Amino acid sequence: MPRNKISDDIEGVVKYLLTKKYSYSVIKKELSEMNLNVSRSTISRIANKIGKQRQLDLLNNQKPKFNRRRHVATPTIVRRITSYISKENPPTVRLMAARCNISIGAVFKIIRDVIHAKCRKKRPVHRLYLAVIENRRTRGWRMYHRLCNERYKNYVTTDEAWFYLDASQDIRDIYYVRSNELPDEVKKIQQNDLHPVAIMV
Structure with a gap:
């Protein structure tokens, strides 16, 4: 019953x-x-x-329980990432994620959606010493006369003749530019070797 x-x-x-x-x-x-x-x-x-x-x-x-994801784009994290990307040689995204204890994807989203910055690569160039600058200044006018009036087509320049082995394997450093800033000139990374290892092509 x-x-x-x-x-x-x-x-x-x-x-x-x-x-x-x-x-x-x-x-x-x-x-x-x-x-x-x-x-x-x-x-x-x-x-x-x-x-x-x-x-x-x-x-x-009972009060309803909500499983919310941890909000990682806090003002402190945004300030830290902003200071990282403002450096001349910013760290990698993986390193920034490890320092802030967040995921790599979160760092990408903060840079793209919160800070509104873009990643760009520096252009690798050779370092010019004072002696090289002086030689180019004195020889430039004679080279101009030799190559003018389409006579340059009969010559092979140094840039075309030499293929730099170490330059081809070089990893370019990156820098960040914000979308609200005026576009500045492309930053460059200088190589200290005056005559790197090369082969003739």
């Missing part, structure tokens, strides 16, 4: 007496004085919220 369900009024009285820290025996005695016959097991079930309806009420009264 199914158990007799007590009314909500009686259950409310039991909950009120439980808030006063009464024992089960005292609550049973108080209810008997009200001509209410409630067993100690029923009082225990009410106190421990045992029962389908009580469990359902307990779930409905």
Whole structure:
């Protein structure tokens, strides 16, 4: 036989007496004085919220839990990444992600969507020493006369004749430019070797 369900009024009285820290025996005695016959097991079930309806009420009264992703684009992280990309030789995206304890994709999104910066590569060039600059200044005019009037087609220049082995394997450094800034001239990375290893082609 199914158990007799007590009314909500009686259950409310039991909950009120439980808030006063009464024992089960005292609550049973108080209810008997009200001509209410409630067993100690029923009082225990009410106190421990045992029962389908009580469990359902307990779930409905709980605050909903939201599993939100951690917001990584905090002002502190944005300031750190901004300081990194503002350097002359900025670190790699992997290194910035490791220093800020965030993912590489998060660093890309912060640079692109929050800071609004673009990554560009520096152009590798050779370092010009004072002696080389002086030789170019004195020899430039004679070379101009020799190559003018389309006579340059009969010559093979040094840039065309030499293929630099180390220059072909060089990894270019990068720098960042913000979209709201005026485009500046392309930054360059200088090589200290005056005559790098080369072959004739």
